[in-house]
Amino acid sequence: MVTPFLDTDIPPFLSMAKEEGWICHRWEFDFLLKNFAQGCLVKRDGKSALGYITSVQFGRSGWIGNLLVQQEFRRSGIGRELMQGAISALLKSGVETVWLTASEQGVELYRRLGFVPTDHICRWSGEGAGKGLLQPGVPDFELVKAVDREGWGERRDSLLVATCSRGSLFSSSAGFICCQPWEDGTQIGPWGCLVASQAWPLLDQALSGVKGRVFLDVPASNLAASALLGQSGFFVKGRSTLMHLGTEPRYHPGKVFALASMGSMG
Known part of the structure; x- marks a missing residue:
C-alpha cells in the first residue's frame, strides 16, 4: 500500500535523486505538495521509504515524475504500484491525458501500463x-x-x-x-x-x-x-x-x- 508524501520525505528523496544524477530541488516539492498532494506518494515498509512518485494536474492533463525506488527493491513491483497510485489520483481528479518522460529502462514498464510514445526529449x-x-x-x-x-x-x-x-x-x-x-x-x-x-x-x-x-x-x-x-x-x-x-x-x-x-x- 502507498501513502501520502510527507515533508519529512523530501530530504531523503533529494539525497537519493542526487545519487541518481537527477536535477531537482526542494522548491519543486513545495510546488507539487501545494498543488497536487494526493498524487505524491510513498511506498513504505514500516518507517522506511522504499520508493517515491510525484504527479501534478494541469486542467485536463497531468504529469507524472520523480518515480524513484531504492536500488535493492527495484524489479519487485514497487514502481508499478506507485505508478498505478499516481495514475488513479490523476484520473479521479478529471485528468484525461497523463504525460511522463521515460528513461530507456522505464519505457517498457510504462508501455505495459498503457502509455504510448509521443516524442523524444x-x-x-x-x-x-x-x-x-x-x-x-x-x-x-x-x-x-x-x-x-x-x-x-x-x-x-x-x-x-x-x-x-x-x-x-x-x-x-x-x-x-x-x-x-x-x-x-x-x-x-x-x-x-x-x-x-x-x-x-x-x-x-x-x-x-x-x-x-x-x-x-x-x-x-x-x-x-x-x-x-x-x-x-x-x-x-x-x-x-x-x-x-x-x-x-x-x-x-x-x-x-x-x-x-x-x-x-x-
Missing part, C-alpha cells in the same frame, strides 16, 4: 556567454501562458508562474524564454515560440546574461530548436522518451522549445 548542454549586459523586462505572464498553451494544448498557469518567477524571463511579440538558477548551472526553460524566427533573439538574450553551464530539455521534433542549439555550441547529453496515456494530446512540439522542468512537471 533531448537534454542539451552548453555554456553561457557571460556578458551580463541584458536585463529582462517586466514579466508578461499573459503572453507566457498563451504561448505555452499553444504548444501543450492546456493551461499550465501555476507551473509557469512558479518557474518563471524564480528565474529571468525574456519575451518577444510571439515568444518567451526563462532562465532558472540551479546550484550547478542554469536551466533554460520554459521556452516557447509561436514564430520560429523569434527563437534565436530570445536565446541570444538569455545566454548573454548567463555564465557557466547551461542545460535544457527540448522536444526532438522541434528541429528549429535543435538547429539553434547546435549553432550555439550546445550538444546532446542525454535522451528520454515523452509518453502519454489516455486522450490524444493537442501537442505542437514546434512551439515548445524547452520544457519548464527537468522531467518532474513538464
